[in-house]
Amino acid sequence: AQSVSQHNHHVILSEAASLELGCNYSYGGTVNLFWYVQYPGQHLQLLLKYFSGDPLVKGIKGFEAEFIKSKFSFNLRKPSVQWSDTAEYFCAVILGRGGGNKLTFGTGTQLKVEL
Amino acid sequence: EPEVTQTPSHQVTQMGQEVILRCVPISNHLYFYWxxxxxxxxxxxxxxxxxxxxxxxxxxxxxxxxxxxPDGSNFTLKIRSTKLEDSAMYFCASTGLETQYFGPGTRLLVL
Known part of the structure; x- marks a missing residue:
């Protein structure tokens, strides 16, 4: 079955440290890739997405992600995290093209940024 | 900016009871999810x-x-006879094409 893996379940960083969260998916066909963020007490918000084109995508709040097709990966990065980035981060995949397809989520990574 | 809304934000119910969770998707979206x-x-x-x-x-x-x-705006999820294992956060989402936008969720607790 298709799946999405996030390798880091809990990450603790100091402010200004660089961040990279791993995401791998298992599906050989066309995919649309997403990173969502869930701040404490809030709902899922879209950080960035990749459908096609430049594999390096930039999202909100200084986040970016790189799609590496050969590695089935879509890792999230931020050069310098802030305390306000403390949240849970979810990688998600839509398999195939066309509207209406479901999102398959990874297990999430809880990021804590310390002052 | 339009957003998906959900009610109630929290619901506590007894096992075996029916619950209805409500969502109002973004108005011009075509696909809806739970x-x-x-x-x-x-x-x-x-x-x-x-x-x-x-x-x-x-x-x-x-x-x-x-x-x-049931009408042009609401999208509901009904659980007829709740079980303890139905306790969870339920999110509604909608999309016009490919990007799904999520509501704030309903936290359901089944006792």
Whole structure:
């Protein structure tokens, strides 16, 4: 079955440290890739997405992600995290093209940024 | 900016009772979804809805679950006879094409 893996379940960083969260998916066909963020007490918000084109995508709040097709990966990065980035981060995949397809989520990574 | 809204934000119910969770998707969106997140677990797909019918459902979405779009704005999830294991956060989402936008969720607690 298709799946999405996030390798880091809990990450603790100091402010200004660089961040990279791993995401791998298992599906050989066309995919649309997403990173969502869930701040404490809030709902899922879209950080960035990749459908096609430049594999390096930039999202909100200084986040970016790189799609590496050969590695089935879509890792999230931020050069310098802030305390306000403390949240849970979810990688998600839509398999195939066309509207209406479901999102398959990874297990999430809880990021804590310390002052 | 338009957003998906959900009511109630919290619901506590007794096992065996029926609950209805309500969602108002973004107005020009065509596809609607329910997902759930059991505490400490990942977000799981339940069902998708398009053109007034279910387009896909997961194994979780058994006969106890149903969805409905009773009017032009609301999208509801009904659980007929709740079980303890239905306790979770339920998220509604909608999309015009490919990007799904999520509501704030309803936290359901079954006692």
């Amino acid at each position: 997902y759930r997140q059991i505490l400490g677990q990942k977000v799981e797909f339940l069902v998708s809805f398009y053109n007034n019918e279910i387009s896909e459902k997961s194994e979780i979405f058994d006969d106890q679950f149903s969805v409905e779009r």
